[in-house]
Amino acid sequence: MLYALCFLEESIMGEIKSTLELAMERTKKFALSDKDKEEIKQKEVLQKTGSLFHRYGDGHLSLNEVLKQIEKMEEKTATTVRQSLLSQWIDALSLNDGHERTFKGMESLKRQSLDEVRKKFQHLLSQYQAEKEKVKEKMRIQLAEALKEKGIYGSAVEPNFEKSDLWKKENEKLDHSYREKLEEIKEELRAL
Numbered sequence: 001m002l003y004a005l006c007f008l009e010e011s012i013m014g015e016i017k018s019t020l021e022l023a024m025e026r027t028k029k030f031a032l033s034d035k036d037k038e039e040i041k042q043k044e045v046l047q048k049t050g051s052l053f054h055r056y057g058d059g060h061l062s063l064n065e066v067l068k069q070i071e072k073m074e075e076k077t078a079t080t081v082r083q084s085l086l087s088q089w090i091d092a093l094s095l096n097d098g099h100e101r102t103f104k105g106m107e108s109l110k111r112q113s114l115d116e117v118r119k120k121f122q123h124l125l126s127q128y129q130a131e132k133e134k135v136k137e138k139m140r141i142q143l144a145e146a147l148k149e150k151g152i153y154g155s156a157v158e159p160n161f162e163k164s165d166l167w168k169k170e171n172e173k174l175d176h177s178y179r180e181k182l183e184e185i186k187e188e189l190r191a192l
Contacts, residue, residue, distance in 0.1 A: 041077075045077055045080050045081060045084070046084065048069075048073075048077075048081060049080075049081050049084040049085050049088065050088075052066050052069065052070075052081070052085060053085060053088045053089070053092075056101065056105060057092070057101065057102075059101075063101075063104060063105055063108055066085075066105070067108060070082060070085075082109050085105070085109060086106060086109050086110065087190075089102045089105055089106050090106070090186050090189050090190060091186070093121070093182070093185070093186060093189075094182070095124070095125055095128045095129075095175075095178055095182060099121065099125075103118050103121075106189065110192060112192065114189070114192070117185060117188055117189055117192070120185055120188075121185050124178065124181050124182065124185065127178075128174075128178045131174060131178075132171075132174060135167075135170050135171070135174055136161065136167075138170075139159075139161035139164065139166065139167050139170065140159055140161055142161075142166070143159035143160075143161045143164065144157065144159050147159060
C-alpha cells in the first residue's frame with residue numbers, strides 16, 4: 001500500500017512537472033518584439049512616476065527622496081520620469097489644494113526658480129478665494145432672507161447654502177472663470 005502511494009505521488013509530480021515543462025517550452029517560442037518590450041518599459045516608467053507623484057503629494061516621500069530615486073534610474077528613464085512628473089504636477093495644480101510642495105518639486109526638476117509664476121498663481125489664488133467668500137456671503141444672505149420669509153429666523157439659524165442648487169451654480173460659474181486663468185499659468189509653466 002505504501003508503495004502504491006509513493007508511486008501515485010511520483011506519478012502526480014511527474015504530470016505536474018511535465019505540464020510545467022510543456023508550458024515553458026511553449027513560451028520559448030513566443031519572444032517579445034521590441035515594440036512589446038518598449039510598451040512594457042513605458043508602463044513601468046508610468047507606474048514609477050505615478051508612485052512618486054502620489055507619495056510626494058501625500059507627504060510620504062520628501063523631495064530629496066524623489067530626486068534620489070530619479071538619480072538611481074538610467075538616464076533615458078530618468079528623463080522620461082522627470083518630464084512625466086513635471087507634467088503631472090502642472091496638471092494637478094488647482095485653486096483648491098495646497099500648492100507649495102508642487103512648486104518646490106517643479107523648481108527642483110526644472111532646476112530654476114519659478115518665483116514669477118508662483119507670484120501670479122498666489123495672486124490668482126487670493127483673488128479666487130476673496131471672490132468665493134463674497135459669493136458665499138451673498139448666498140448666506142439670500143438663504144437667510146428666504147428662510148425669514150417662511151418664518152424661520154433668529155441668531156441660531158445658520159443657512160446651509162452649500163447644499164443649495166443656486167450655490168452650486170454660482171460656484172461652477174466662479175470656478176469656470178478662474179479655470180481659464182489657471183490654465184494660462186499652467187501653459188506658462190509648461191513653456192519654461
